Amino acid sequence: MRIASFNINGTNARLPRLLEWLAETQPDVACLQEIKTVTENFPVETINAAGYHCLVHGQKGFNGVAILSRAPATETQRGLPGDDADEQSRYLEAEVEGVRVASIYLPNGNPQPGPKFDYKLAWMARLHAHAASLLATGQPSVLAGDYNVIPNDDDIWSPAAMRDDALMQPESRTAYRGLLWQGWTDAIRAVHPRGGIWSYWDYQAGAWPRDQGFRIDHLLLSPGAADRLVDAGVDRSVRGAERASDHAPAWAVLRR
DNA sequence: ATGCCCGCTTACAGCGGA
Numbered sequence: 001m002r003i004a005s006f007n008i009n010g011t012n013a014r015l016p017r018l019l020e021w022l023a024e025t026q027p028d029v030a031c032l033q034e035i036k037t038v039t040e041n042f043p044v045e046t047i048n049a050a051g052y053h054c055l056v057h058g059q060k061g062f063n064g065v066a067i068l069s070r071a072p073a074t075e076t077q078r079g080l081p082g083d084d085a086d087e088q089s090r091y092l093e094a095e096v097e098g099v100r101v102a103s104i105y106l107p108n109g110n111p112q113p114g115p116k117f118d119y120k121l122a123w124m125a126r127l128h129a130h131a132a133s134l135l136a137t138g139q140p141s142v143l144a145g146d147y148n149v150i151p152n153d154d155d156i157w158s159p160a161a162m163r164d165d166a167l168m169q170p171e172s173r174t175a176y177r178g179l180l181w182q183g184w185t186d187a188i189r190a191v192h193p194r195g196g197i198w199s200y201w202d203y204q205a206g207a208w209p210r211d212q213g214f215r216i217d218h219l220l221l222s223p224g225a226a227d228r229l230v231d232a233g234v235d236r237s238v239r240g241a242e243r244a245s246d247h248a249p250a251w252a253v254l255r256r
Numbered sequence: 257a258t259g260c261c262c263g264c265t266t267a268c269a270g271c272g273g274a
Contacts, residue, residue, distance in 0.1 A: 009263070010263050012263085037264095061265060062264075062273090108273060110272095110274065203261035203262050204260045204261045207261095243262095246262075
């Protein structure tokens with residue numbers, strides 16, 4: 001069972017690339033982030049024609065997440081619990097083929113310090129609480145998404161280049177590690193323990209041709225899911241296409 | 257030190273992204 005996470009950076013701008021990638025890699029579940037459209041405007045019929053069911057939690061202009069699946073999915077959570085005033089569409093969760101799968105778009109948090117960084121850390125605290133409730137169910141679960149956290153210094157081409165960025169502040173990393181201590185396994189890290197794997201390359205300053213990237217798209221596996229881990233990686237070549245997203249898809253394969 | 261590039265919006269400039 002192949003589960004992937006892809007920050008597409010705009011549905012309208014990226015639909016051809018999305019369809020190509022689905023056809024080429026045929027994930028069983030695709031968690032999308034930054035769909036940047038309201039739910040009603042997501043191209044459900046086109047995605048259905050490509051062989052995928054759609055669950056969509058959209059938002060106008062920014063954010064927005066979706067879960068595409070070859071098998072029917074049952075929605076289990078829309079929006080991250082813990083703050084009724086939070087109107088940003090950054091969390092969607094469903095059960096697919098017996099596995100609980102979440103599509104996560106964690107706040108960027110820049111500039112830091114500041115209210116956006118506070119929101120990021122508060123959101124991560126809420127995620128920590130909800131993730132604990134998922135572990136308590138004992139169901140195999142996968143938290144897949146754009147975490148906007150560079151976990152380690154070997155997850156970026158140059159730690160100095162992003163030293164003051166919200167993505168690699170100690171508070172961000174500590175909160176991410178808190179999920180690991182809770183019992184979640186970073187699938188790509190487990191398969192590639194030496195690091196050096198990137199999932200994002202900035203549009204600016206020739207970051208892609210220079211391979212100046214970092215890893216912020218992660219799939220966290222519950223113990224029951226981690227026991228079934230076969231392989232994990234990043235579809236790097238997707239980043240090299242015309243009109244590509246600035247993210248490449250990250251994926252994990254679980255034994256059925 | 258700043259902007260580079262990209263996608264979005266009751267758009268033709270400004271914001272958010274990372």
